[in-house]
Amino acid sequence: MPSQSAPPPSRDGTWAIPLFFALAVAAGSFAISSSSPDGAPWDAPPAHAAEVYTATGMIMSFGPDRAFVNIAHDDIPGYMRAMVMSFKPRDAAQIATFAAGDRVHFRFSVQGDGQRLITSIQKR
Numbered sequence: 001m002p003s004q005s006a007p008p009p010s011r012d013g014t015w016a017i018p019l020f021f022a023l024a025v026a027a028g029s030f031a032i033s034s035s036s037p038d039g040a041p042w043d044a045p046p047a048h049a050a051e052v053y054t055a056t057g058m059i060m061s062f063g064p065d066r067a068f069v070n071i072a073h074d075d076i077p078g079y080m081r082a083m084v085m086s087f088k089p090r091d092a093a094q095i096a097t098f099a100a101g102d103r104v105h106f107r108f109s110v111q112g113d114g115q116r117l118i119t120s121i122q123k124r
């Protein structure tokens with residue numbers, strides 16, 4: 001077997017692999033962007049994510065069957081100044097142990113219809 005007659009790698013051979021990877025990367029990035037319709041990076045929150053706030057206040061009264069609770073809340077930075085406002089519990093059980101006059105610390109999310117849903121609540 002003549003050792004000198006082996007042809008050197010052709011120009012086509014040396015470029016074939018990098019070209020393959022370049023195409024694979026391009027195809028991969030296209031697949032990622034096409035599966036994210038709004039074009040947002042994967043680690044960004046969705047544009048429609050509910051606003052969530054933490055607040056303190058005092059319970060004033062309850063709606064029928066505790067369907068909502070009126071809370072005199074303190075200033076909520078980025079949302080509103082102190083006022084009395086109604087909040088909707090996840091269910092009646094979430095606020096079953098509370099009474100008018102209780103000072104509370106709570107978190108709530110603002111729903112698409114503007115309703116405020118209590119995500120967690122505790123006595124201070």
Ligand SMILES: [Cu+2]
Pocket residue numbers: 073080081082083084085
């Ligand atoms: Cu308010």
